[in-house]
Amino acid sequence: MQTNTEPRYLGRVIGVLESLAMGITPLGFILFGALSEWVSVAFLYTVCMVCLLSITLLAMYRIRHDIAAEKAAVSADAESA
Structure with missing residues (x-):
């Protein structure tokens, strides 16, 4: 952002x-x-931990995908110039 x-x-x-x-x-x-x-507090913490871990892994995947796409666009621009 x-x-x-x-x-x-x-x-x-x-x-x-x-x-x-x-x-x-x-x-x-x-x-x-x-x-x-x-619900038990331990279960709530476990669910929160799993959700945060999932969101983090998804964000890492998206960021890596965006970086790879940006690198490809830059290299394509460099080749065409």
């Missing part, structure tokens, strides 16, 4: 993202507290 955003808007974009993250935090506390009444 930081590489795709114009530098003059970067502070605003990051500020909005941080505000959203801070706003969602209380919702997460409420949801986790409500779920902990019905």
Whole structure:
């Protein structure tokens, strides 16, 4: 996101993202507290860990794919020039 955003808007974009993250935090506390009444906390932590690991691996795959596509585009531009 930081590489795709114009530098003059970067502070605003990051500020909005941080505000959203801070706003969602209380919702997460409420949801986790409500779920902990019905499900064991160890199970909730396990589910959260698996979800975060899955998101991280998916993001790593997407980033590697994007980097490979960008390298191919740069090398194609260099060959045509």
